[in-house]
Amino acid sequence: MKSTLLVGTLAATLVSTLSAEVFVLGASWRERSLVAPDGVIERKMRNAAAPRGYVIMEPAAAPTLNGAFIEYNNDRVDGKTYTITLNFTGFTSDMVEDERGATNRIFGQILTPVTTADVPNAMMSFSGSTYGTNKPNRITFDKEVFQSGDSSTATPPNMVVGGDMKRSLLSGAARNFVTTSTTLADAVLVLEQRLIDEGYERNAVGPVILVDPVAPAQRIGFDTSKSLSVTLDPSTYSENGTTYAWFKEAGDTDTLVGTTAVFAIPGGPAGDGTYYVVVTNEAGSDTSTSVTIAASTPVLLQFTNAAPNNIQPPSPVNVPFAGTAVLSAPTNANALPQITGYQWQRSALTPISFVNVADGLGGKNPTLTVSGETSANTNGPGLYRVVITNGGTPPTITSSNATVATALP
Amino acid sequence: MNKIWITAGGALIAIGAAVFFLNQDPAPDGPGTGGSTLPGTGETAPGSGQSPEGRRLRKEGQEAKEADSKAATDLQLLWARGDEKEVLDAIDKVGDYKKAEEWRAVGSVLIQKARSEGRDEVIRYLLATGDAAPMSIQLAMYAAALDNKAEGVKSLARLELQNLTGQVFNSEEEAKEWLKAHPPEEEAEEEE
Numbered sequence: 001m002k003s004t005l006l007v008g009t010l011a012a013t014l015v016s017t018l019s020a021e022v023f024v025l026g027a028s029w030r031e032r033s034l035v036a037p038d039g040v041i042e043r044k045m046r047n048a049a050a051p052r053g054y055v056i057m058e059p060a061a062a063p064t065l066n067g068a069f070i071e072y073n074n075d076r077v078d079g080k081t082y083t084i085t086l087n088f089t090g091f092t093s094d095m096v097e098d099e100r101g102a103t104n105r106i107f108g109q110i111l112t113p114v115t116t117a118d119v120p121n122a123m124m125s126f127s128g129s130t131y132g133t134n135k136p137n138r139i140t141f142d143k144e145v146f147q148s149g150d151s152s153t154a155t156p157p158n159m160v161v162g163g164d165m166k167r168s169l170l171s172g173a174a175r176n177f178v179t180t181s182t183t184l185a186d187a188v189l190v191l192e193q194r195l196i197d198e199g200y201e202r203n204a205v206g207p208v209i210l211v212d213p214v215a216p217a218q219r220i221g222f223d224t225s226k227s228l229s230v231t232l233d234p235s236t237y238s239e240n241g242t243t244y245a246w247f248k249e250a251g252d253t254d255t256l257v258g259t260t261a262v263f264a265i266p267g268g269p270a271g272d273g274t275y276y277v278v279v280t281n282e283a284g285s286d287t288s289t290s291v292t293i294a295a296s297t298p299v300l301l302q303f304t305n306a307a308p309n310n311i312q313p314p315s316p317v318n319v320p321f322a323g324t325a326v327l328s329a330p331t332n333a334n335a336l337p338q339i340t341g342y343q344w345q346r347s348a349l350t351p352i353s354f355v356n357v358a359d360g361l362g363g364k365n366p367t368l369t370v371s372g373e374t375s376a377n378t379n380g381p382g383l384y385r386v387v388i389t390n391g392g393t394p395p396t397i398t399s400s401n402a403t404v405a406t407a408l409p
Numbered sequence: 410m411n412k413i414w415i416t417a418g419g420a421l422i423a424i425g426a427a428v429f430f431l432n433q434d435p436a437p438d439g440p441g442t443g444g445s446t447l448p449g450t451g452e453t454a455p456g457s458g459q460s461p462e463g464r465r466l467r468k469e470g471q472e473a474k475e476a477d478s479k480a481a482t483d484l485q486l487l488w489a490r491g492d493e494k495e496v497l498d499a500i501d502k503v504g505d506y507k508k509a510e511e512w513r514a515v516g517s518v519l520i521q522k523a524r525s526e527g528r529d530e531v532i533r534y535l536l537a538t539g540d541a542a543p544m545s546i547q548l549a550m551y552a553a554a555l556d557n558k559a560e561g562v563k564s565l566a567r568l569e570l571q572n573l574t575g576q577v578f579n580s581e582e583e584a585k586e587w588l589k590a591h592p593p594e595e596e597a598e599e600e601e
Contacts, residue, residue, distance in 0.1 A: 026572050028537040030504060032497065048497050048530045050537035054572075074565045076529045140541060171504060173541035177572045198568045 022187045023135045025055040025091075027174035033116035034167045049075070049115040054191050055091055055174065057135075058184035067091060068188050071113050072195055080200040084188065086234040090123070095134050104130040106139060110174075117168040118148040124170060131176065141172040206284025207242055208233040213277060213291045216265070221299030221334035224267040230277055230288050238281035249274040249290065265293055268336055272296075298336045301388060319381065321372040329366045329386045341389040344368045346382050354385060480514040488522065496531055504538040516546045523566075524553035524581070532562050536569070544593040548573060552584035 031049040053071040060066050067088035074080045090111025095104050105127065112122040128139025149164040181187035192202075211231035219226055228246070236242060246258035250273075257263070257275070265271040276290040319325040329342050344363045345354040357363030361379055374380025487499050503519070506512050519539060526532040532554070539550040554566035555578060570584060571577050574591070578584035 026540075026569075028540045030501070030534055030537045032501065047494075048534045050533040052537070074561055074568075075533055076561070080561070080564070171501075172537070175540070175544075178575050194568060194571060198564050 022056065022058050022179055022181050022184055024057075024177040024179045024187060024191070025136055025139070025174040026052070026177045027055055027110070027141075027172060028052045029112060029141070029170050029172035031115050032169045035116065035165070049073075051113040051115060053113065054177070055088070055110070056184055056187045056191070057091065058187075066184050068184055069111065070188065070191055070195070072200055074200070080195075080198065081203050082192070082195045082200045083203040083205060084192065084235060084237065085205075086188075090121075093126075093136065095130060104134070106130045106134075106136050110139075110141065112141070112144070112146075112170060112172075114146050114168050114170065117146040117166040119146040119168075122146050122170075124172070126174075128174075136174070136176065138175045139173065141170070141174075143169065143171045145169050202237060202239070204238040204240075204281060204283035205233075205235050207236045207279040207281055207286045209279060209286045209288050212289040213263075213275065215291050215293055218294065219265075219267075219271070219296035221296060221336040222267040222338050223296055223334065224264065226265045226271075226293075228263045228265060228275055228277070228291065229261060230279065232279065236281070238283060240282055242279060242281040245278045245280070247276055247278070249276070268296060268338065296336055299332070299334055301330075301332060301335050301339070301390065317370065319370055319372040324369050324371050324378075327368045327370055327384055327386075329368075329388065331366065335390065337390040339388055339390050342366055343387040343389070344379075345385050345387065346379060347384075348382055352383060354383070357384075478514075480511075481518050484515050484518045488518070493528060493531060497534060500531075500535055500538050504541055506541075509543045512542045512546055516542070516549070519546065520549045520553045523550040524556050527558065529559070529561070532557065532559065533565070536562075536565065544573075548584075548588055548593060552578070552581045552588065555579065555584055556581040 029049075029051050031051070033047050033049070051071060051073055053069055056068040056070070058066045067090075069085040069088040069090060070082055071085070072080075072082035088111075091108065093106050093108025095106055097104050106129065107125075107127050109123045109125055112124045114122045122144075124144045125142045126139045127142070129137045131137040145167065147165065147167045149166045179187055179190070181190050209230045210233050213228040213230055216226040216228075232242075244259055244261050244263075245256055246260075246263040247254040248257045263275065263277070271293055272295045274290050274292045277288045279286050279288075315328075317325040317327060327344070329344075331339065342364055344357040344365075346357050347354040357368065357379060361377075362368050368379060368384065368386075370384065371378035371380055374382075484499060484503070488496055503512075503515055519535065519542070522535055523532070523539065526535060536550060536554060539547050542550070548570070551566045551570045551573070554562050555570070557563055557566070567578060574587070576584075576587055578587065
């Protein structure tokens with residue numbers, strides 16, 4: 001049997017059967033344009049354009065479609081370029097079954113690239129045929145006029161007398177393309193590769209912040225685990241990368257506090273404040289909304305065994321006569337206010353009377369070396385406790401249970 | 410009964426046109442050549458030309474052929490005048506065609522121009538217009554554009570043929586050979 005091209009309804013059925021759920025429409029538009037720079041409609045040299053695109057669709061949970069759109073242009077003005085839009089939602093349609101129930105017609109709207117008139121999110125109506133149960137097969141775009149810029153009219157008669165009006169008249173068509181891809185991501189890769197193979201270069205797409213930074217849950221203690229970030233439109237693209245500038249609002253001049261995609265909020269009061277981020281690449285920038293980080297809940301230090309935020313007193317140690325041992329002051333990185341200082345104190349076993357350990361013997365260090373031998377240059381056996389200072393309330397706490405450093409024979 | 414004959418005749422015309430466009434040889438550019446490059450319509454009707462139905466279908470076919478010839482010649486002449494605006498306007502009118510017969514009437518001119526047109530805006534506009542044509546004409550236009558002098562046009566044609574066929578071609582001859590072996594199915598006409 002003679003093989004035939006995989007096009008039209010037959011092909012669509014085969015593709016639908018063999019390659020499952022991804023289908024591709026190859027679309028092209030014809031655009032004629034006029035501009036009126038000074039109130040007089042003039043024809044620009046470039047009065048015709050022919051943008052093209054792949055509309056890629058993958059059914060998800062009904063009635064959702066996951067979509068992508070690759071627009072590509074090949075002309076003397078722009079060269080060979082393409083732009084990828086992911087999470088594409090610019091294709092909506094309704095299906096109408098004919099009276100015989102034999103075929104379906106499809107009606108809907110499609111996002112339209114407009115070259116001259118500066119019209120964002122331009123949509124064109126279309127009608128056409130389907131394959132399978134609901135996939136577009138061959139569609140024709142209804143002629144549509146898009147106009148942008150300012151113009152004023154004298155009434156009567158209605159004449160353009162000023163402004164900078166741009167007007168584009170578009171029409172076009174699309175048909176299903178053969179694809180062996182079974183996922184949307186793969187189809188995007190395959191079709192992009194075709195463009196790359198033909199020498200097309202990808203256009204940068206300016207960042208669009210889809211999800212602004214969100215204030216974290218209440219910070220407890222000196223919490224350095226919280227961060228801020230944004231979610232960008234996945235179509236954001238720049239060969240030269242995307243930069244982030246996190247600012248903390250501070251009166252007239254905000255302070256730059258971070259340049260990474262994820263901003264780590266400093267622990268304690270330094271992290272309190274209002275932040276926003278400016279995301280930039282060569283195609284543009286976007287600024288997030290501001291988010292306010294509230295003051296953290298204090299975590300006070302207490303010498304108890306309660307977990308998790310409080311601390312235990314130093315543990316007793318046995319130290320050989322000719323040896324040493326180390327006493328460690330309790331620490332808690334999460335304490336708020338944070339620990340600012342230590343003071344070790346020593347007492348004889350009897351009578352009990354604590355005095356500060358000299359600085360030279362490590363009295364203000366977080367750890368203290370004790371010796372089994374008592375001398376002027378050592379911290380000998382005895383009772384030890386530590387006084388911990390922080391900047392808050394209570395400002396100072398003292399280990400309630402003294403630690404025994406016992407000399408072994 | 411008449412309806413059956415007409416339907417059968419229409420189907421043959423469609424198949425004939427598809428074969429014609431895919432087997433068409435390059436033709437010289439310029440006005441006045443329309444006669445030699447006009448699309449053939451293949452067989453016009455089944456059955457004996459002596460029967461009343463056969464005579465009627467033959468007459469209709471002849472009339473259609475003459476109308477096609479005039480449409481193609483008019484387009485050729487207009488193109489030959491060389492004014493870009495007029496050509497783009499003419500392409501726009503072709504782009505509005507809804508019926509396959511209308512496309513077939515001017516198909517050979519469109520294919521020839523896809524091969525020879527040198528103005529950037531015009532050729533790209535022409536190829537985009539061809540996307541609304543029946544599959545056989547669309548494919549033949551892109552195949553012809555593979556032999557266009559402009560590298561950018563060749564590249565566009567190569568890409569679109571790959572999109573439509575899954576094959577990469579480097580010349581019109583190469584594409585035509587493959588398309589002869591893999592002729593497209595003609596699509597059903599869209600309802601108004």
